[in-house]
Amino acid sequence: MSAATQFYLSTILTYAGIDVIACWGLNLQFGVAGILNFCFIVFQAAGAYTAAVLTLGPASHNGFQTYFGGARLAFPLPILAAGAVGAILAMLIGLVTLRRLRRDYQAIVMLVVSLIATLIATNAIGLVNGANGLSLVPKPLASTLHLSPYGLKYEWFFAGLAVGIAAISYFFVHRVTSSPFGRVLRAARDNEQAAAALGKNVFVLRLAVYAVGGALAAVSGALLVETISAWSPASWLYPETFSFFAAIVIGGSGNNFGALLGALLVPVGFIEAVRFLPQFGGPQLIGSLQWIVIGLLLLAFLWFWPRGVVPERRRRFPST
Amino acid sequence: MRRAATAPLRAEVKVEDSDPTAAFGSLLELQGLRRDFGSVRAVEDATFEVEEASICGLIGPNGAGKSTVLGLIAGALRPSGGSIVFAGEHIGRLPMYQVARRGVIRTFQIAGVFEQLTVLENLLVGAQGLRGENLREALLGKRYWRSDERDALKRARGLLSRFELGAKEDERAGTLSGGQKRLVEIMRALMARPRLLLLDEPTAGVAPVMVHRMQEALTELRRDGLSMLLVEHSLGVVENLCDHVVVMAQGRTLARGTMSELRQRQDVRDAYLLG
Numbered sequence: 001m002s003a004a005t006q007f008y009l010s011t012i013l014t015y016a017g018i019d020v021i022a023c024w025g026l027n028l029q030f031g032v033a034g035i036l037n038f039c040f041i042v043f044q045a046a047g048a049y050t051a052a053v054l055t056l057g058p059a060s061h062n063g064f065q066t067y068f069g070g071a072r073l074a075f076p077l078p079i080l081a082a083g084a085v086g087a088i089l090a091m092l093i094g095l096v097t098l099r100r101l102r103r104d105y106q107a108i109v110m111l112v113v114s115l116i117a118t119l120i121a122t123n124a125i126g127l128v129n130g131a132n133g134l135s136l137v138p139k140p141l142a143s144t145l146h147l148s149p150y151g152l153k154y155e156w157f158f159a160g161l162a163v164g165i166a167a168i169s170y171f172f173v174h175r176v177t178s179s180p181f182g183r184v185l186r187a188a189r190d191n192e193q194a195a196a197a198l199g200k201n202v203f204v205l206r207l208a209v210y211a212v213g214g215a216l217a218a219v220s221g222a223l224l225v226e227t228i229s230a231w232s233p234a235s236w237l238y239p240e241t242f243s244f245f246a247a248i249v250i251g252g253s254g255n256n257f258g259a260l261l262g263a264l265l266v267p268v269g270f271i272e273a274v275r276f277l278p279q280f281g282g283p284q285l286i287g288s289l290q291w292i293v294i295g296l297l298l299l300a301f302l303w304f305w306p307r308g309v310v311p312e313r314r315r316r317f318p319s320t
Numbered sequence: 321m322r323r324a325a326t327a328p329l330r331a332e333v334k335v336e337d338s339d340p341t342a343a344f345g346s347l348l349e350l351q352g353l354r355r356d357f358g359s360v361r362a363v364e365d366a367t368f369e370v371e372e373a374s375i376c377g378l379i380g381p382n383g384a385g386k387s388t389v390l391g392l393i394a395g396a397l398r399p400s401g402g403s404i405v406f407a408g409e410h411i412g413r414l415p416m417y418q419v420a421r422r423g424v425i426r427t428f429q430i431a432g433v434f435e436q437l438t439v440l441e442n443l444l445v446g447a448q449g450l451r452g453e454n455l456r457e458a459l460l461g462k463r464y465w466r467s468d469e470r471d472a473l474k475r476a477r478g479l480l481s482r483f484e485l486g487a488k489e490d491e492r493a494g495t496l497s498g499g500q501k502r503l504v505e506i507m508r509a510l511m512a513r514p515r516l517l518l519l520d521e522p523t524a525g526v527a528p529v530m531v532h533r534m535q536e537a538l539t540e541l542r543r544d545g546l547s548m549l550l551v552e553h554s555l556g557v558v559e560n561l562c563d564h565v566v567v568m569a570q571g572r573t574l575a576r577g578t579m580s581e582l583r584q585r586q587d588v589r590d591a592y593l594l595g
Contacts, residue, residue, distance in 0.1 A: 197417075
């Protein structure tokens with residue numbers, strides 16, 4: 001296998017691991033709990049920025065980039081910190097949005113949060129270097145393993161790392177979805193009033209799963225910034241959220257394997273693979289067509305196959 | 321009428337021991353209950369009691385405020401005035417889930433099943449205090465909550481058998497008929513082992529043979545000590561089931577008594593019975 005092919009495959013595998021983690025996070029929030037989290041990309045961004053500043057080290061006064069709270073932590077601390085920041089951010093946003101607002105208003109508020117977050121990151125230069133974003137983020141463990149961070153061996157190592165962290169994420173996601181907690185979340189998604197009338201504190205349950213989804217999104221963001229080594233507001237504009245929603249709807253909302261399939265079909269198979277197509281038309285044409293096709297696919301599935309390719313499965317219980 | 325060859329309902333639905341404070345009086349007391357929606361007063365003055373181990377009917381013409389009263393008791397709505405005392409405790413300001421945890425479980429006018437969940441899962445959601453229903457316990461894994469779920473499964477299957485819906489346990493609740501959904505909702509409420517069951521038109525859309533079975537089951541539950549407040553339009557059902565009946569009209573409690581007593585009253589006939 002040629003080096004170019006190996007580079008291509010390892011890159012795709014890395015993105016697959018990262019996007020699958022993100023899609024499982026959104027599936028918990030949207031597919032299982034019914035939260036229309038239109039600011040999902042903010043959690044991924046928060047994770048990416050956290051991991052970047054905790055890997056870059058303190059910002060120098062004369063440096064080309066300025067940011068807040070820099071440190072040089074060893075792997076896997078930046079990723080763990082990113083997960084914690086994602087969970088805390090989700091709790092803060094959830095406390096405001098999930099308590100009193102109806103589900104459609106929650107979606108509007110979260111979309112507004114996404115827009116505000118981008119504006120803050122762009123304009124508060126001292127926070128995360130404004131519109132230029134952060135770059136030259138060191139690749140984790142490259143020096144420890146004596147590997148060139150841009151060599152093929154490191155690419156395969158990082159792909160394995162992303163898949164490994166995805167496997168660990170699945171362990172937690174599966175425990176949530178297969179438990180009575182997951183069942184109550186799905187019940188509250190179907191009928192919030194009826195769940196509350198059975199003694200379930202729907203707000204607290206949703207807040208908890210919102211935090212787990214936020215943590216997973218942030219971990220995916222941390223891995224993403226550590227593989228591409230740069231992150232700026234242009235990486236996480238609000239339409240990015242809808243590519244993840246498209247993945248969940250197309251793959252199968254409420255089903256972990258559906259979310260995995262959706263991640264492989266949409267953010268990986270569709271968006272990432274298209275990057276490798278030969279350029280045609282104007283420089284922005286392929287990018288714009290991607291969004292149009294994703295939008296049309298989303299509409300088609302919502303209209304004709306709203307339960308997706310792998311629908312939420314019916315739980316059957318053994319005889320007692 | 322055929323009877324399912326199952327254990328008595330008491331075996332599946334253990335009614336919690338009565339609160340000593342309520343043993344000498346009413347389980348539920350409503351005093352001057354009021355609810356406004358903006359400038360519209362939906363409930364003006366609801367005042368009545370529900371005694372332990374009794375079925376209280378709540379009847380009245382459309383718009384009398386019956387379902388609003390049920391919503392107020394269940395915690396779905398906050399009272400604008402008056403008091404709701406359950407087992408000696410004021411519950412008028414408690415959120416719905418807290419009211420439910422005290423043993424007041426309601427069903428809805430339009431059956432509120434969890435459509436994507438199976439019938440059996442619907443019933444399991446009704447079970448109270450099940451381990452594994454919060455994030456921490458879920459992450460501890462199946463070993464931590466499996467035994468609780470096994471017990472709840474046994475009870476749920478007992479109820480399904482009693483209501484002859486055992487064959488439907490793996491069906492999604494959303495695919496059931498309207499009447500079957502009502503039964504699922506009632507069974508789910510019974511899974512919660514309530515002390516007071518609030519039933520909002522439970523027989524609407526239910527097949528006559530199943531209405532009979534439901535009446536039999538509710539009578540059995542009352543005998544076992546469960547109290548019920550029943551909003552129902554079918555006066556035949558009210559007459560068969562209820563120990564006493566409260567009549568509401570224009571948001572106020574108009575009268576209270578047995579159905580035969582109420583039929584004699586001119587004001588009740590004017591307001592409701594004779595249309």
